[in-house]
Amino acid sequence: MLSTVRVMSSLTLRQAILRRRYLLGGLPWRAALYLLSSVPTGAALLASVLLLAVVGSALSLVLVGLPLLLMLALIGVPVAAVERRRLRLIDPVPLGDPHRSPSGTGLLAWLRTRLREQATWREFRYVLLFAGVLWPLEGLLVGGVLTVCGALLATPVVMAAVTGGEEVRVLKLYLADSYPQAFALALLGLVLLPVLAYPLGWAAVARAALTRALLSAGGEGLDARIEELGRSRMRLVDAFEAERRRIERDLHDGAQQRLVALSMTLGLARLERPAEPLGGLLAKAHEEAGEALVEIRELIRGIHPQVLTDRGLAAAVEDVADRSAVPVDVDLDIPDRLPQPVETAVYFALCEALANVAKHSGASRARVTGRDDGERLTVEVWDDGTGGAATTGGTGLQGVADRLSVLDGRLLLSSPAGGPTVLRIDVPRIPAHLVE
């Protein structure tokens, strides 16, 4: 994906130069500006690098120099940011930032992330190349083109203003001593301008390609992005889970308590044995409050079962098995509590699996077995049903598989026609993205 973008952008730039309209557009000027702006940037950079290196090394003996050397090492990060922005002068396709988000907040986390990245060191190498080699070459090229054209074009003016129409030495090479000569030189300058716009454009293209190659998110950057995607997916799941817990807590502390109090009040009112029709109405209201309580209790359990938080996966799964319409044997050997996202994901995976057993399999019994070997948690759901289960087709298993994949887990399903069906869940005990 990223490499296609790169190819496309340099292609369009090259095509733009080959088009006839190239000279009429702003591109030659932007190419010149791009190359020209390298000069002050590069010069300032060279000065900074030298200053940091010399002062930093000298003072490193007394430790104060170390932060300076650290700054030197990281100088590529801001420079690359500027360079990526400067590239937009001639290249409309933005160059992505290859850096990862820091693993935490604060300067220390930022430093740790940056210093560990290859991108940082590639940018540092770019800085050395830029400060040491590139900017003088660019300056020479653009300066040369501008000086030659400028001097030629300015010949008549200089002749009139400075020497009073007698003679003028152009570029210290040619002596023009009449106005016709001077105007001929100016005309030459005018002709040279579009001609020289081509080497200028090509130089800018080459420079842009070099910047792109050195500062883009390469293969390693792609890995970093995938890593970041994994993390952000995990954060999303965490946020989602936190929200579920909040809803559960709100229902538990709010609506459910009030309903219990209401039911109690209605119960007390009924003790007064009121006359009909009030007595009958009260009884009905009482009954309905009771039904609402059953519903809200089931709802709360479905959102997030408290036993999972309190007692862990094995107890929660036994609880689900207890409620299953198909008899389920549970044999889970999980001695220690697991990280909360793992417990939750596996719990809901097993809920879905057991719901499928009850709804679709026609099984007369099922079994949940599992163990935690310290590295991975493996759980199997077996049933003696008719088989033919699939992860597609609205069984909800796709969602389960997605959720497990966030934790680098897998869902394997074996369900030949005629059964039995075995669903296996395999998750690392501590998922990679969990380690912060």
Next chain:
Amino acid sequence: MLRIVLAEDSVLLREGLVGLLERFGHEVVAGVGTAGELTAAVAEHGPDIVVTDVRMPPGFSDEGLRAAVALRETRPRLPVLVLSQYVQRAYAEELLDSCDGTGVGYLLKERVGKVEEFVDALQRVAEGGTVVDPEVVRQLLRHRRDPLSRLTAREQEVLALMAEGRSNASVAEALTVSEGTVSKHFGSILTKLDLSLTDATNRRVLAVLAYLRK
């Protein structure tokens, strides 16, 4: 009249429960909102029975239940009725494991709506009986096939009702059959479960529950 220590963090419910219990002539000697206060109140008042919520501050996990189990370790004769907003076999088992399950109750909180049944259950626990919420009993019974699968549906019903701590008369009333029929069913249950027990209701229930738990 029972002297009760009540632990419930919802003020609304706590006050409702105090009103309800006083309506039936009991005295709430202390109404508290945390597990720590519960332990302190029991030490201070020496109540006849403790009624406690499961989920309480500070952790909003199962502090109430843990406090109840801990209390029974130091005061084995202290009856405890635990109210829970959800049915959890694991909680019931922990509670029943404390001191042979005498004088313990585990009820869904919503059962307080049926005020007379609730106060009746409270009385039974205070007298050393065992009361387990029908939902829990149903869970326990549902999938314990061997040897419970040998019981007929009616026998399972009878057993479930007995596990709630009901007497034969109460079971008969609930199922609208005669007491003699209940005795007959129960005899058959005992035979099928290979249990030979005496006549004491609580011990029968306990034996059955202990058996179910295994």
